[in-house]
Every structure is written in structure tokens, then in C-alpha cells.
Amino acid sequence: MDRSLTPTRLAEKAVTDRDRLDALLDSALVAHVGLVVEDGPLVVPTGFARDGDRLLLHGSTGSRWLRALAAGTYACVTVTELTGLVVARSGFESSMHYRSACLFGTFEPLAGDDASRALELFTERVLPGRAAEVRPSTPKELAATLVVALGIGQWSLKVSAGWPDDPAADVAGDAWAGVIPIRSVLEQPIPAPDVRAGIDIPDSVRRLLAGRDVGSSD
Amino acid sequence: MDRSLTPTRLAEKAVTDRDRLDALLDSALVAHVGLVVEDGPLVVPTGFARDGDRLLLHGSTGSRWLRALAAGTYACVTVTELTGLVVARSGFESSMHYRSACLFGTFEPLAGDDASRALELFTERVLPGRAAEVRPSTPKELAATLVVALGIGQWSLKVSAGWPDDPAADVAGDAWAGVIPIRSVLEQPIPAPDVRAGIDIPDSVRRLLAGRDVGSSD
Numbered sequence: 001m002d003r004s005l006t007p008t009r010l011a012e013k014a015v016t017d018r019d020r021l022d023a024l025l026d027s028a029l030v031a032h033v034g035l036v037v038e039d040g041p042l043v044v045p046t047g048f049a050r051d052g053d054r055l056l057l058h059g060s061t062g063s064r065w066l067r068a069l070a071a072g073t074y075a076c077v078t079v080t081e082l083t084g085l086v087v088a089r090s091g092f093e094s095s096m097h098y099r100s101a102c103l104f105g106t107f108e109p110l111a112g113d114d115a116s117r118a119l120e121l122f123t124e125r126v127l128p129g130r131a132a133e134v135r136p137s138t139p140k141e142l143a144a145t146l147v148v149a150l151g152i153g154q155w156s157l158k159v160s161a162g163w164p165d166d167p168a169a170d171v172a173g174d175a176w177a178g179v180i181p182i183r184s185v186l187e188q189p190i191p192a193p194d195v196r197a198g199i200d201i202p203d204s205v206r207r208l209l210a211g212r213d214v215g216s217s218d
Numbered sequence: 219m220d221r222s223l224t225p226t227r228l229a230e231k232a233v234t235d236r237d238r239l240d241a242l243l244d245s246a247l248v249a250h251v252g253l254v255v256e257d258g259p260l261v262v263p264t265g266f267a268r269d270g271d272r273l274l275l276h277g278s279t280g281s282r283w284l285r286a287l288a289a290g291t292y293a294c295v296t297v298t299e300l301t302g303l304v305v306a307r308s309g310f311e312s313s314m315h316y317r318s319a320c321l322f323g324t325f326e327p328l329a330g331d332d333a334s335r336a337l338e339l340f341t342e343r344v345l346p347g348r349a350a351e352v353r354p355s356t357p358k359e360l361a362a363t364l365v366v367a368l369g370i371g372q373w374s375l376k377v378s379a380g381w382p383d384d385p386a387a388d389v390a391g392d393a394w395a396g397v398i399p400i401r402s403v404l405e406q407p408i409p410a411p412d413v414r415a416g417i418d419i420p421d422s423v424r425r426l427l428a429g430r431d432v433g434s435s436d
Binding site: 029030032033034035036039040041042043044045047074075076077078080082085087088089090091092094095096098100102104119120122123126127130131133134135137138141145163164166170171173174175176177178179180181182183184185186187188189190191192193194195199200201202205208209 | 247248250251252253254257258259260261262263265292293294295296298300303305306307308309310312313314316318320322337338340341344345348349351352353355356359363381382384388389391392393394395396397398399400401402403404405406407408409410411412413417418419420423426427
């Protein structure tokens, strides 16, 4: 069993280990980026990558929210993995297992080699080995892409991994309690309709399917 | 194969069908709530439930962000399901399949019967049939819980479900392209250590495991 699926006695706790933060950031595939635009708060889901002490985002240069980040708008980036359902002996004590991090600060736009290296990182982070299987980004593609970086400095991490915390009177009753782990799995790849006969699934995809559940680290 | 996993020709599209929104809201288990607090934007992951035309959240009366919502702070609630990896013939065209909704507006606190009914809904939404297996919430538990509701009126839904959109020159090359579906699955339940011998896994949990992947609707 994955260690993260083994409940502990502590229902929810703040974790200050940077390693645990990095494990979550390197495992989860989607971040929710919160910023304030003229209409109020906006929360945008996006892929991301950790590059050492930086959190990288990328997208089209036409993206309004990404341009706002590049211009220095303060942001809160939340990364969450749901890891289980906590079935307690009452509705009140029932909850979920999760790992969730909030990172705060302002992003800076990347340029030149730093930006192209970041784009390769985005490819490798989702599908290790893929960058070597495909052509490099073209200057036109690079020009159409905005990459922004947030220094990982101000952050918090909460992990909920405990058993149901039922009061003694409920434990003495007849209701069951426990945890149902949740896992994200990759299914068999579906080739695009325009893949020509004889072009087989690449090594990167084979390795990913052989070796990794989504969100299985930590 | 689940219909949502069948790629279409459209890479990403805005969907205006309320049914599609409801399907996502009834399938996903976590929402990311964005609001502006004194320090700036804050994005909080939380469970939620749809009740007809309302989106419900709940938590401790001591929760600062929930109290801010109850007091009328404007919010953006984003609900996202990652459904696949899009492996294109270049890093630039590689992306992800997802469904994501943003709901905007101000919440109102619920009281009395409306609040107790909402708490039952939270239980039933995650684990149908569970409310009838456990005791009702006590007045003390109700008093410790804040439930807030957002009218579902101002929202947007984006669905990315297309094949890789590679340019002709890349399609003519030797690189593979396709989609790797991602699915959330429930694993076998783990009883809490204080479950007494003879107390078996309840029907609600059995049915959930037999019938449902997480996020399999639509």
C-alpha cells in the first residue's frame, strides 16, 4: 500500500517539510491559480511544473490571467490531491483525505533559454522522456508562449490522512467506520485517428503506463 | 468506454448546457474556492454539493474563509476534473483533457432545517445511502457547522476533449500522437482500528465500490 494511503491518528495537520511540499508539487498535474482581476477573484486551473525553488506556469501570450501574472499581480496557487474518503460513524465526522498546498507571491516572466528550457520541463514533467522523442519548439511557438515563475518561499501544506475521529458513544455503537482510498490511474492510450500504420506507442508512454499512477508519490 | 473519454475534433470548447455543468458538479468531489481576504487572493479546496440551483459548502463556524463567504464576500468557485493526457507530436501541442467550471457570486448562510437538510446532502452526495445508516447530526454539531449556498447563475464551463491538433508537417513525421485517459478509482476500504469484530462494511460502501468510479459521469 502507498504510504500516503495509510491513515494516521492525526486527522489533519499542517506540514512544514519542504520535501513533502515538493512531493505533492511533483505528483499533482493541475494547480488552481487565484488572482484578483477587475471583476473580482478568479480561479483558473492549469498545468504546472516545479523547477527547483520555482513554480512554473505557461500558456498562450493571449491569456488574460497569465498576462496579469506576468505583470506582477499577486497570486495564490493551490495544488490539491484527493486521496480518500473518510467514512465516519456520523455525517459530522465524515471527511476526506487530501494533500493540499497553497503558494503565495508574484510571478515573473521568463525569457530566452530560460523559457525554452521551461517548455521542455513541462513536457518532461507529464511524460518523462518525451522531449527527446519530439522536435524542439520552434521560434514561432516560443513567441506564442508565455512562461511565468513563482519563487517557492511563502507556502503552507495541509495533509489530512487520519482515521475517523468518532466520539466514544459512536464507537460503542454498531456503525462501521474506515477509509476508502482514491487513486488516479492512467488507462490504455488511444492513438489519434491520423497516426499512420506502423507508428507504435513510444517508449515514454510505455514507461509512464508501466511505472506510474498519477499522484502516487509521497 | 466512457463517453467523456472519447476525443472529438474540437480541442477545447466552452459549453453552455446546464446539464453538462450539473454533471460535472455532481461528479467532482473537490471545489477550489477563490476569494479576496485582507492579504490578497486565497484559494481553498473544499468538498461541496449541488442542491438544484444552489452550490453548497460547509465547514466549521471557526473557519475564516467560510465566515467571509457567509458575510457576503464575492467568490469564484472552480471545479475541475482532469480526464486525460494529450500526447501530441510536439511539446507545444501537448496538453490535457479536462472539464472545468467557474461559478461566480456571493454565498448566503443557511439556517435551521435548510442547514440540517444540507448536511444530510453532503453525506449522501459522497456516499449515497449513508445518511440512513448513521445517527442524525446533533444540535451541538449543527451549531458548530456553517453551511453557505451560492445560487448557480453566473458560470462558465470549459471542456477539453479533442485529439492532438498537430500541424500537417508533424503528422507527416514519425512521431506517435494520442490520448491517455485518466480515471479516479476507489480502492478497497480499510476499516478503522476501533471497528469491533462483527461490524461489516455497510451497504452504502459496498454499492459505491460496485457501481462508481469517481468522476465517471457525463
